[in-house]
Amino acid sequence: MNSGPLILTCLIALSPPSTHAGIRAGAAEQEITPRAGLEIQHYFRKSIGVRDPLFARCLYLEDTTGNAVAIVGLDLIMASFETCDELRAEIREKCGVKNTLLNFSHTHASAALGPRGRSTVSNDEGSQWNDHTLDSIIAVVAKARKQAEPASLRAGRAKVQVGYNRRLTNTRNGQVFMGVNRMGPAVPWVNVLVADSLRTSKPLAVLFEHAAHPVIVPHTSKLTSADFPGAAGKRIREILGDDVITVFGQGCGGNINGFPLRSTHEKAEEAGRRLGEASLKAIQESRRITASLLTVKSTTVTLPSAPLPDRELLAEMMDLEKHNEDRMKQLRRIEHLLEEGKQPPGRRFDAHAVMLGREWCLTAMPHEMFCQYELWIDKHAPFRTTMTFAFTNGYEGYVAVDKALALGARGGYEAGRLPNWGGQVYSRHLGPPAVGAEKIVKRALSSLWPSETLPPK
Numbered sequence: 001m002n003s004g005p006l007i008l009t010c011l012i013a014l015s016p017p018s019t020h021a022g023i024r025a026g027a028a029e030q031e032i033t034p035r036a037g038l039e040i041q042h043y044f045r046k047s048i049g050v051r052d053p054l055f056a057r058c059l060y061l062e063d064t065t066g067n068a069v070a071i072v073g074l075d076l077i078m079a080s081f082e083t084c085d086e087l088r089a090e091i092r093e094k095c096g097v098k099n100t101l102l103n104f105s106h107t108h109a110s111a112a113l114g115p116r117g118r119s120t121v122s123n124d125e126g127s128q129w130n131d132h133t134l135d136s137i138i139a140v141v142a143k144a145r146k147q148a149e150p151a152s153l154r155a156g157r158a159k160v161q162v163g164y165n166r167r168l169t170n171t172r173n174g175q176v177f178m179g180v181n182r183m184g185p186a187v188p189w190v191n192v193l194v195a196d197s198l199r200t201s202k203p204l205a206v207l208f209e210h211a212a213h214p215v216i217v218p219h220t221s222k223l224t225s226a227d228f229p230g231a232a233g234k235r236i237r238e239i240l241g242d243d244v245i246t247v248f249g250q251g252c253g254g255n256i257n258g259f260p261l262r263s264t265h266e267k268a269e270e271a272g273r274r275l276g277e278a279s280l281k282a283i284q285e286s287r288r289i290t291a292s293l294l295t296v297k298s299t300t301v302t303l304p305s306a307p308l309p310d311r312e313l314l315a316e317m318m319d320l321e322k323h324n325e326d327r328m329k330q331l332r333r334i335e336h337l338l339e340e341g342k343q344p345p346g347r348r349f350d351a352h353a354v355m356l357g358r359e360w361c362l363t364a365m366p367h368e369m370f371c372q373y374e375l376w377i378d379k380h381a382p383f384r385t386t387m388t389f390a391f392t393n394g395y396e397g398y399v400a401v402d403k404a405l406a407l408g409a410r411g412g413y414e415a416g417r418l419p420n421w422g423g424q425v426y427s428r429h430l431g432p433p434a435v436g437a438e439k440i441v442k443r444a445l446s447s448l449w450p451s452e453t454l455p456p457k
């Protein structure tokens with residue numbers, strides 16, 4: 001090594017920077033709790049009050065070259081691609097933020113978000129809440145951006161599990177059913193990203209992610225709740241201070257249920273407290289990220305739907321279900337497609353990656369992704385630490401792994417197809433994705449990451 005570059009490095013380090021050369025971060029939140037009387041889901045019921053409030057929260061990150069992302073955590077069950085596309089376009093226009101990730105915590109004691117003027121909650125009050133919530137989300141992104149200040153980032157992970165795999169197999173007939181599968185795959189950790197203000201040396205925001213359905217609050221409760229993610233954020237703030245914005249991101253929790261399922265509000269708070277404690281441990285043990293360039297990449301592919309049943313099976317099913325109007329509606333759709341020689345539409349799959357050098361990557365996907373995808377990303381993404389979101393920027397049901405999709409009719413609620421009525425048969429896709437979806441997902445995800453080898457010269 002010659003001494004030239006070394007001296008140059010020292011000079012740069014000694015001269016005071018005119019502007020901060022690193023990351024800037026800002027965060028904001030706004031309450032979005034629907035008023036009593038509004039319909040909450042899932043299952044649908046009219047709320048009679050509030051157990052704990054729902055929030056829209058945003059962590060905004062930008063670098064000095066103009067790359068930026070708004071990471072939004074919402075205590076809401078879901079929103080369609082149409083809703084997310086429109087909202088992200090509005091954010092782009094009104095806040096000047098090109099990339100927004102809208103993550104839905106999937107709490108089953110909240111409401112779904114619809115497009116402006118076309119709420120999924122049918123009455124007037126519902127559509128008022130809906131449009132007000134859209135405004136609130138835009139406001140938190142604008143505020144987070146406005147407040148952005150020089151910050152340093154650190155990432156960490158700690159062991160925790162607030163739920164279990166929910167797919168069990170009946171050994172007699174091979175049929176998958178819903179239960180508590182303690183041996184099945186799950187994501188046994190929480191990931192955190194902390195943004196510390198360089199001005200105060202204190203954290204201004206904590207982004208934390210865990211993978212499990214927020215379904216500990218019972219579906220019989222008529223009180224609105226953020227379920228365990230709300231309680232986890234509350235615990236983090238008890239220790240770090242109320243002015244720290246805690247943004248929750250739901251991971252690949254499609255096949256994980258919070259435990260104990262549909263029990264009590266107290267149990268949800270207990271689980272949240274545990275998740276909060278683990279997040280605090282992860283924060284304490286977190287490592288500084290030195291990369292100062294933010295890279296945001298996205299790609300869109302289509303996941304084909306499973307093939308339709310043949311005419312013989314369809315005729316059998318139509319005979320069997322002739323008195324069930326809901327089922328007949330789907331069977332007639334299938335009949336129509338078969339007559340036209342068509343296949344059901346595929347699912348849109350958008351993959352996003354927010355990257356800081358090789359030190360950190362947030363991978364985000366739509367839908368209710370199976371946890372195996374998050375485990376795969378963690379193993380294969382070429383970064384020191386990863387964080388993974390599902391339920392982001394759009395929703396069209398479950399995306400299982402190929403092994404589950406290959407079970408066909410025995411695949412259960414998330415992956416089953418006719419002649420068994422899994423949840424996906426009721427969608428416009430008339431069944432789950434086709435076998436092969438897993439490969440398409442993995443290829444889309446890895447196309448966003450830097451390749452392991454240098455490109456040929």
Ligand SMILES: [Zn+2]
Nearest residue numbers: 106213254368
């Ligand atoms: Zn779900």
